Amino acid sequence: MQFLNKIITELLDQNADLSQYSIVLPGKRPIVFIKRILQExxxxxxxxxxxTIEDLIVQISEKQPVKGIALWLFAFDVYREIYPGEDFAGFLKWFPTLLKDWDDILKFTDSDKAVLEYMFDEERIKNWSENLGDTTDLPRHKYLNFWQKMNHFLPILKQKLAEKNWATSGMIHETVKGKTEKFAQTTANKFVFCGFNAFTKVEEKLVRNLLQWDKAQCFFHTxxxxxxxxxQEAGKFLRDIKTWKEFNDSREFRWIDDDFAQPKNIKVYEVSGNITQAKVLPDIFKNINDPNLSKTAVVLLDENLLPTCLDALSSVNYLNITMGFPLKNLNFSNAVKQLFYLQKQLEKKDSSYYYNDVLSVLEELPNNEVDQRIILNFKANIEERNIVYIGKNQFRELLNELSFFNLFEKPAGIISFLDQLISFCYELKFREIDDILYESISHFEKSFKIIKNQLSPYTFAMGMDTLEVLINQLxxxxxxxxxxxxxxxxxxxxLLETRLLCFENVILLSANEGKLPLGNSQNTYLPFDVRRHFNLHTFLENDSIYAYHFYRLIQCSPNVHLLFNALSSGVNTGEKSRFITQLEIExxxxxxxxxIIENTSEPINKEAIEIEKTASVLKKLEEWKSRVSASHLTSYIYNPIDFYLTKILGTRETSEIEEELSQRSYGNLVHYSLQIIYEKLVGKQLVASDLEFSSSQISDIVNTSIIKMNHQLDFYEKGMNFIHKSIAERVVRTIVNYDLDLVKGGNSLEIIGIEEQFENIPFYLNEDKTDHVSFYGFIDRIDRLNGELRIIDYKTAKTKNLAISQPKKVEDEEKLEKIFFKDDRKQALQLCIYAYAAIHSPTIVDKRVQCGIWSFAEANQGVQLLSIFDKxxxxxxxxxxxxKSIRNLIQEILDPEKYFKETEKVTW
Structure with missing residues (x-):
């Protein structure tokens, strides 16, 4: 800390008793280092x-500072007396920005009234709105009305605050303007101003008056x-300060060093991505000669990088973080925001809750075991029934036993709801939670208490949406x-925490344009030219201040590492800071x-998963042989590992809520609808009247299928799901009409069975018939068309490869024996098993059958039949x-020498 060391040395040379001095700093961070220097x-x-300079100004003003919620509520109370039409939520949308502008005006100009009148100046308004006309809805007219109101409102607000001896930051500066000379004359303190590079008008006046009365000295780090x-914009303000008449031959401007020109190791890293910047840190540390990193600083220009950097710095033994982590970025904060959104839904009559909005609250709040069981049961219910939008009654039915369910109910009032939130946060702090979550909950508890206490003096009405805005602002x-x-x-x-501090090694992350400096993204209602006219700070002055902090940081650091994100994403342009470009050029x-550091990873040696058929696996396979379905075999063809997981280990895919109907659910919808129609016709020779359905009847049948699927009818009332339902109705109507045309055409059609189950159909794996498997399954439809028995399987997808050709060569015979080892033959495989089961079924006397697929995607083509050797x-x-091919496939599954292994699909 060479700059602080120089200051302490100078002060001790002047006086061995430092208690005579009052040291004024830009921030509180350097105090701990000054104390260490004195200890050493x-x-x-x-x-x-x-x-701090702010503390000193407040002390001189003898005013009570007011800010945040207390100021917002007081200001609104004043505003609604003048303009009673606006609510508090609307007020908060513009007042914080206006307040910042007003404070700037009070700090940097002689009269806020002059600026406000200028904004409402008649000639300026004429230039802006010569074609305004009589329409009051035009934005310019609203802008004119806004400044007209502010010319009336702000002076009254200032008066009301002054009556209570309260003051905003700008009002405090305005008050001190007339007190600096008297303070400089009367104070007995000797002030030492350290490390400043810019002052407001009042700060400058105070420092200069103290210098004139020889009650202050200044040390600048330049x-x-x-x-x-x-x-060089970095020296803009300091060059002006150097010209003060108070700095002369008897009182020099101290100090202008020549540190920047000393040898330095400056590296600029072009990094692909924000996370990669953090990953680079350990590699940079390896090349730094600083064993415990006590002479090293990592400076983050993007606060959102902090969690990632902490992960990357997990191996660092000693670590000090002097920047705060934004409360708004934590999960608990998101849960609270979502809770307020759900509360607003209660104010609507027929509203329902979107499932993700509910889950984001339930899953991100800390829960005890009882609550966790209730939430798991809730998730299982909505997943099973595919509830995307949860009705209020349904919501209460599923979650009313939750310990914090009262937070989801409509409260008696805002204060009552705040009490519930405070009580909830207090209770959460006694659970086993991590430190960051504990601090997050404590911050919210404090915020809720502050809001409640601040609201108590006021009587104006406040809704849940207003409370939400207030809490979000806080x-x-x-x-x-x-x-x-x-x-x-x-x-x-x-970056601001580095003021006055020096480090041998500096690592600056996110040195991108827009982060360093912030650029022209000022949140203000005052146009640029107005700010320039009245000498208010614009983004140009802010850029100069950032430039100083940047150059001061690296001037005393021998090793500087500057990292910037080169990827363009979101608001990040991928452009390095102009300060880096200046360094490179000047x-x-x-x-x-x-x-250049690319976002690369170690090459992944992808090896196929192999699972050995151990004794326990073979035992499971023996059990499997007693119930073999066509879907088991197609699963094996598609991926042997999937077969192992589902059929051997017995795992199941987790069910997920479908916001848009999946292909599987769409198929079930059509399938169930057809089942409802045809199961009433089983055993009957169909006539035309059996198959004549109106559009409304088809729609009712599809609705019945929706209920059978445990889905909600309103899930299908709009958007893509309405389209899917309409398509399903059309497919059902097409299939029914296809059968109707057959009957009307003089064909004989009889429904034999719907969802007909077969089981214990033996299939022998050897010639001695000592080893066999047993087939089981469900056939969607069995009918008899003109005396021919048909086995029909419904499919959502199009049909393919239903023809098995007669082998003409030896190679073709070999291929035929493994024809079902290919994924594109799974429909034919399934039909062959169905045909085999039908022929060997004790309940079916036919020994010749037709097997086919009725595709929903090609419903108008009817049943497309399996063909074996052109028959x-x-x-x-x-x-x-x-x-034989099916036997070979089963034997491969049972073969202990052949592991379950991911393989490429067989294609010929």
Whole structure:
């Protein structure tokens, strides 16, 4: 800390008793380092007084600062007396921004009235709105009305605040304007201003008055590199300060160093992605000669990088974080925001809750075991019934036993709801939760208490949406502070926390344009030219302040690592900071090394999964042989590992809520609808009247199927799901009409069975018939068309490869024996098993059958039949060759020497 060391040395040379001094700093962070320096020098006297410049100004003003919620509520109470039409939620949308502008006006101009009148100046308005006309809805007219109101409202607000001896930040500066001379004359303190690079008008007046009365001295941390070069914006304000008449031959401007020109190792890293920046940190540490990293600082220009950096720094023994983590980025914060959204839904009569909105609250709040069981049961219910939008009654039915269910009910009032939230947060803190979550909950508890206390003096009505805005405004400005080792180990901080501090090794992350500097993204109602006219700070002045912090940080650091994200995503343009470009172009003292780091990973050696058929696996396979279905075999063909997981281990896919109907559910919808129609006709010779359905009847049948699927009818009332339902109705109507045309055409059609189950159909794996498997399954439809028995399977997808050709060559015979080892033959495989089961079924006397697929995608084509050696009438002899392939497939599954292994699909 060479700059602080110089200051302490200078002060001790002047007076061995530092208690005579009052040290004024830009922030509180350097105080702990000053104390360490004094300890190292074995200073035994009383410590000096420490102030921030803001604390000193407030002390001189003798005003009570007011800000945040207290100020917003008081200001609105004043505003509604003048303009009673606006609600508090609307007020909060513009007042915080206006307040910042007003404070700037009070700090940097002689009269806020002049600026407000200027904004309402008649000639300026004429230039803006010469074609405005009489329409009051035009934005310019609204803008004119806004400043007209502010010219009336802000003076009254200032008066009301003054009556209570309250003051905003700007009002405090305005008050101190007339007190600086008297304070400088009467104070007995000796002030030491350290490390400032810019002052407001009042701060400048105070410092200069104290200098004139010889009651202050200033130490500036500057460098010849940017002080002597008028092009360097980093020295803009300091060059002006240097010209003060108070700095002369008897009182020098101290200090202008020449540190920047000293040898430095400056590296610029072009990094692909934000996360990669954090991953680079351990590699940079390896090349730094700093064993415990106590002389190293990681400076984050993007606060959102903090969690990622902490993961990357997990191996660092000592770590101190001096920047806060935004409360709004934590899961608990998101849950609270979503809770308020659900509360607003209660104000609507026929509203329902979107399932994800509910789950984001339930899953992100800490839950005890009882609550966890209730939530799991809730999830199982909505997943089983595919409930996307949960009705209020349904919501109560499923969650009313939840310990914090009262938070989802409509409260008696805002204060009552805040009491419930405070009680809930208090109870959560006694559970086993991690430190960050504990701090997050504590911050919210404090915020709720603050809001409740601040609301108590006021009587204006406030709805849930207004409370939500108020809490969001508060939470967005809150951060969680970390505790660490402030005097040893690695320092992780923001750019402003580095003021007055020096480090041998500086690592700056997110050095992108828009982060360093922030650019022209000021949140203000005052146009740029108005700010320039009245000498208010614009983004140009802010850029100069950022430039100073950047150059000051690296001027005393021998090793500088500047990282920027080169990827363009979201608001990030992927452009490096202009300050880095300036260094590369203008810095004649150093050779800057550019490094490109791609977001690469170690190559993945993907090896096929192999699972050995152990004794326990073979035992399971023996059990499997007693119930073999066609779907088991097609699962094996598609992926042997899936077969192992589902049929051997017995795992099942987790059910998920479908916001848009899946192909599987669509198929079930059509399938169930056809089942409802045809199961009433089983055993009957169909006539035309059996198959004549109106559109409304078809729609009712589909609705019945929806209920059978445990889905909600309103799930299908709009969007893509309405389209899917309409398509399902059309497919059902097409299939029924196809059968109707057959009957009307003089064909004989009889329904034999719907969802007909077969089981214990033996299939022998050897010639001795000592080893066999038993087939089981369900046939969607069995009918008899003109005396021919048909086995029909419904499919959502199109049909393919239902023809098995007669082998003409030896190679073809070999292929035929493995024809069902291919994924594209699974429909034919299934039909062959169905045909085999029908022929060997004790309940079916026919020994010749037809087997086919009725595709929902090609419903108007009717049943497309399986063809074996150009014949569609399947007999046991025709099945002999295809069943050999099925036998080979089953034997491969049972073969202990052949592992379950992911293999490429067989194609010919």
């Amino acid at each position: 020098r074995q200073y035994s006297g009383l410590l000096p007084n420490f102030y 460098d010849e590199y940017y002080m002597n070069d008028l092009r 939470v967005n400005s809150e951060t969680i502070d970390f505790e660490g080792e402030p005097l040893q180990g690695l320092q992780v901080m923001g 810095d004649n003292h150093h050779q800057i090394e550019n490094i 569609t009438e399947i007999s046991e002899n025709l099945l002999e060759q295809p069943m």
